[in-house]
Amino acid sequence: MIETRVTKILGIKYPVIKGGMVWVSNAELTAAVSNAGGLGVMGVGAMDMRTLNEELDRLQSMTDKPFGISFPLIRPDYEAMIGAALDRGVKIVVTSAGNPAKTHKMLQSAGVVAIHVIANVKMAQKARDLGYHMVVAEGFEAGGHDGKDEITTFALIPQVADAVDIPVIAAGGIADARGMVAAFALGAEGIQMGTRFAATKESPVHENFKQAIINAIDTDTTVTGRRLNDPVRVIKNKLSQEILDAEAAGASPEDILGIIGPDRTHMASIDGDVESGSVMSGQVSGMINEIKSVQEVFDELIPGIEPVINRIKKFINKDTT
Ligand SMILES: Cc1cc2nc3c(=O)[nH]c(=O)nc-3n(C[C@H](O)[C@H](O)[C@H](O)COP(=O)(O)O)c2cc1C
Incomplete structure (x- = not known):
């Protein structure tokens, strides 16, 4: 606890x-x-x-x-x-x-x-x-x-x-x-x-979505939507490139919204189209290399705390004489 x-x-x-x-x-x-x-x-x-x-x-x-x-x-x-x-x-x-x-x-x-x-x-x-x-x-x-x-x-x-x-x-x-x-x-x-x-394992998203996270490396996310004043972090794909190209070319917010359309998150998360859908995912994607159960995530996370603290403690040299 x-x-x-x-x-x-x-x-x-x-x-x-x-x-x-x-x-x-x-x-x-x-x-x-x-x-x-x-x-x-x-x-x-x-x-x-x-x-x-x-x-x-x-x-x-x-x-x-x-x-x-x-x-x-x-x-x-x-x-x-x-x-x-x-x-x-x-x-x-x-x-x-x-x-x-x-x-x-x-x-x-x-x-x-x-x-x-x-x-x-x-x-x-x-x-x-x-x-x-x-x-x-x-x-x-x-x-x-x-x-x-x-x-x-x-x-x-x-x-x-x-x-x-x-x-x-x-x-x-x-x-x-x-x-x-x-x-x-x-x-x-x-x-x-x-x-x-x-x-x-318990996550209901399409297997392709989970694999996109597993396959991603540190440089594989990007941020779209800055021109809409609505930044969204996603895994780089065809859709994100199209949006970024339009933003760089100075497209209007209406045009960008037109490219995004209504169902891109459903397309990626449920239909599994991870090229044309919006694969929302964080920069930590690069360090997530395995689909685990939620219990396994906790079983590594909680006992993992003390070794991290002990590692830090070792850096602190109490004997300075
Ligand atoms: C696929 C996905 C969908 C998300 N949808 C929402 C949402 O609907 N509402 C919300 O407040 N945050 C949403 N978030 C943000 C998360 O709740 C959480 O704060 C964020 O993922 C934490 O950062 P991390 O991705 O580095 O773990 C979403 C994040 C992801 C990855």
Whole structure:
């Protein structure tokens, strides 16, 4: 067991969170992380109300451990979706991709643990001022939609930890015990991983998507969407090249949106078209070389912490005489 404010507030054994991921964070994967002692967070990004209810039924039948639900606030129906989850007794709500002022009253009056995903200090302070219980501070290494300021995890976490007194969960660029210890050294009290959990046996994404992560090396991700003010980290492929070429040629946001079209994440994650679809994945893809079960990820991560700390201790020469 590891005890931080994150584990105490969330009622979990290990301060390890699986982020909400569109098409990825379904009931199975979420339950597997919660059952392993972390916090599984189901992502409603691509769900309609019916799917949300069905997935919640399945999730509640698969775990009696704490879990969270993540809602992107850019969705026009976020209020109805959150309301439905609260009616179903969901106790931990994560909000992302939008203004936390839209939801804080609703979450406060429901008495749930409220977590907001941020990518800079100002957003963290805003979430804190609105009464959010903790923030996920996500650096630019992360897979999927990233902050416009492009602040990396290594620089972001200490600045956020200095600026707010609520617990900080580090996300972006963490895939093993070394990253976890580093996040703690920087001031975090928990970690959130996305890409590592997307490439697990329980992950529902297409085998091609998982293999794209396994095959990737350090230089294989890129960021598209800067011209749309919506940077997205993906594995390089035909689609990302087309978007980057259009951006470099000065294409208008409308033209770029035309290239992207409506279903690129479904195309990659579910249909398995990893050339024309959007393969959202983080810079840690290069260090993920095997599809493991969620339990195996925890079995390496948690016992791996002490050797990392001992290695660091060896560098510190106590005898300076
Ligand atoms: C395939 C994929 C889909 C994602 N979808 C979402 C999402 O719908 N909502 C969200 O808040 N974050 C989303 N994320 C971000 C993750 O929740 C998490 O914060 C991030 O992956 C952490 O960085 P890492 O990829 O380096 O582990 C997604 C990430 C990936 C890889």
